[in-house]
Amino acid sequence: MELVGIVNELQARRLEMKSRLERTHKHIHEKEEPVSANFSEQIKQTENDQLVMALDAEAAAEIRQIDAALKRIDQGVYEQCASCGSQIADARLKAIPYTDCCIDCANQQ
Numbered sequence: 514m515e516l517v518g519i520v521n522e523l524q525a526r527r528l529e530m531k532s533r534l535e536r537t538h539k540h541i542h543e544k545e546e547p548v549s550a551n552f553s554e555q556i557k558q559t560e561n562d563q564l565v566m567a568l569d570a571e572a573a574a575e576i577r578q579i580d581a582a583l584k585r586i587d588q589g590v591y592e593q594c595a596s597c598g599s600q601i602a603d604a605r606l607k608a609i610p611y612t613d614c615c616i617d618c619a620n621q622q
């Protein structure tokens with residue numbers, strides 16, 4: 514399997530998640546808009562904050578998975594299932610480039 518394309522894709526995705534993290538961090542830590550006095554506005558702000566925090570957590574988790582995948586590529590075990598050791602199908606790696614287990618193990622989780 515051609516890994517160069519996968520590495521490029523993972524790195525592009527990582528950059529995308531990094532810039533998302535920068536935006537979410539800005540929103541969480543440098544909030545400029547004051548808390549609204551209007552109750553329904555407050556709810557909207559809270560909902561928005563929760564959404565931003567969910568996006569933030571998601572991006573952080575994805576970066577961890579991408580880093581793990583890049584490390585696996587480095588170590589030459591990228592196409593090997595981390596739990597049972599069998600070959601991970603190319604189609605699965607193309608669909609989920611940062612997966613570390615084969616479809617059988619994923620179904621058992």
Ligand SMILES: [Zn+2]
Nearest residue numbers: 594597615618
């Ligand atoms: Zn497996």
